[in-house]
Amino acid sequence: MLLTKPVADQQSVGLLVPCQGVYNIGKNIYINKTKEKKKKNKKTKEENKIKTKGHLCFLFHNLQHQKKETAMDSSKESAPWFKSEKAALTALKASDWNLEGAFENFYNQPPARPLVDPRHLEEFYLKYKDAYSDMIMVDGVSAFCDDLQVDPGDVVMLVISWHMKAATMSEFSKQEFSNGLQSIGVDSLDKLKSLLPYLRAELKDEHKFREIYNFAFSWAKEKGQKSLALDTALGMWQLLFAERVWPLVDPWCQFLQAKHNKAISKDTWVQLLDFSRTIVPSLSNYDAEGAWPYLIDEFVEYLRDIGVVHPC
Structure with missing residues (x-):
């Protein structure tokens, strides 16, 4: 049995011609749009390159200006290292090309370590x-x-x-x-x-501050002692929380002098930082059932007694 290709009738052929025309028009539109998109993407990439170069030029112009000012002042020693273009580019990318943020990232990067004699x-x-x-x-x-x-x-x-x-x-x-x-x-x-x-x-830096804060306890206490003398602890808290502000540091020190007047344990020292970072000054998110040291619980009651904060 021979298989033969069916012959389309005249009506089907008539329908096929306009359909083919619509297809060709759609195909041409798609091709044109694809070309336009590629041109637009290429243009955007070129603009981004120009933008990047502009940011880097501005960034390094500022840095070079600072170097000249330092060199002109004989009382200052030039830094033993200078930032690289790679470091500046990293700072720009990290700040999503925000120049102000890039400057902050750029100058806060740890300097490359020079050789030590x-x-x-x-x-x-x-x-x-x-x-x-x-x-x-x-x-x-x-x-x-x-x-x-x-x-x-x-x-x-x-x-x-x-x-x-x-x-x-x-x-x-x-x-x-x-x-x-x-x-x-x-x-x-x-x-x-x-x-x-x-x-x-x-x-x-939050992470480094925590490390330095925890280090300070052992560094400041007397040799052979497990606890930190109260006067020393008060001074260290005032020193540290002047850098990472905690609004309740003064009431905390006053409370200890009035109600505690004893050496500070390592547990109290460590957990106070957690308390200062997680509990808002109004104490609205303080949970009395939380696992805070008894001294911190007493501090909260003290604040409410003297009217610094009010019970929820």
């Missing part, structure tokens, strides 16, 4: 070393602060001690001093002075 680091240490022990003791730390032109009670000294992993306040072992400064790429006083603004800025 062990001989210079040794000389730096010996300048402050105690005459009778292989340590930098209170007098040496005081001279160190004088040379840095910072007060011994300046919070930046806490940050420096954190980098050094210092075991206790107002003294550094040779290993702490040397390893700590090497970790931040410093082997001279001038280099450390140039780095002070960056070290202060580390307190603005």
Whole structure:
């Protein structure tokens, strides 16, 4: 049996012709739109490249201007490193090409660590070393602060001690001093002075602030003691919460002096930071059934008793 292709009747052929015409018109429209879209995407990419180059030029123009100002001032030492174009591009991308945000990211990036000269680091240490022990003791730390032109009670000294992993306040072992400064790429006083603004800025980072806050407890307490003396704790809280503001720090210190007047445990120290970060100053989200230390529960009652906040 032979199979034959059916022949369309005249009416079917008549219908096919206009359908074919509509198809061809639609096909041409689609092709044209696709071409226009490709041209538009190409144009957008070119515009983005120009925009990127413009941002980078502006960013680096500002940086170069700052370098010139620094070089013109003989009292300032130029930074031992400078940001790269790659770092600037990273900052721009991270800020979704927002120039103001890029500047903040750009200048808050940790600097690339320069090489540290062990001989210079040794000389730096010996300048402050105690005459009778292989340590930098209170007098040496005081001279160190004088040379840095910072007060011994300046919070930046806490940050420096954190980098050094210092075991206790107002003294550094040779290993702490040397390893700590090497970790931040410093082997001279001038280099450390140039780095002070960056070290202060580390307190603005929530993660680093928490690490420094927790470090401060062991660093500030007396050797051999498990708790932190109340007066020392009050001073440390005032110092730290001046950097990451907690509106209730003054009432908290007043409460401790009036109602507690005892040393502060590690648990209370750690959980107070959690309390300050999670509970709003009005205490509207405070849960009396929560697992807060009894001292914090008593503080909440104290605030309500003196009318600082009102019961919900």
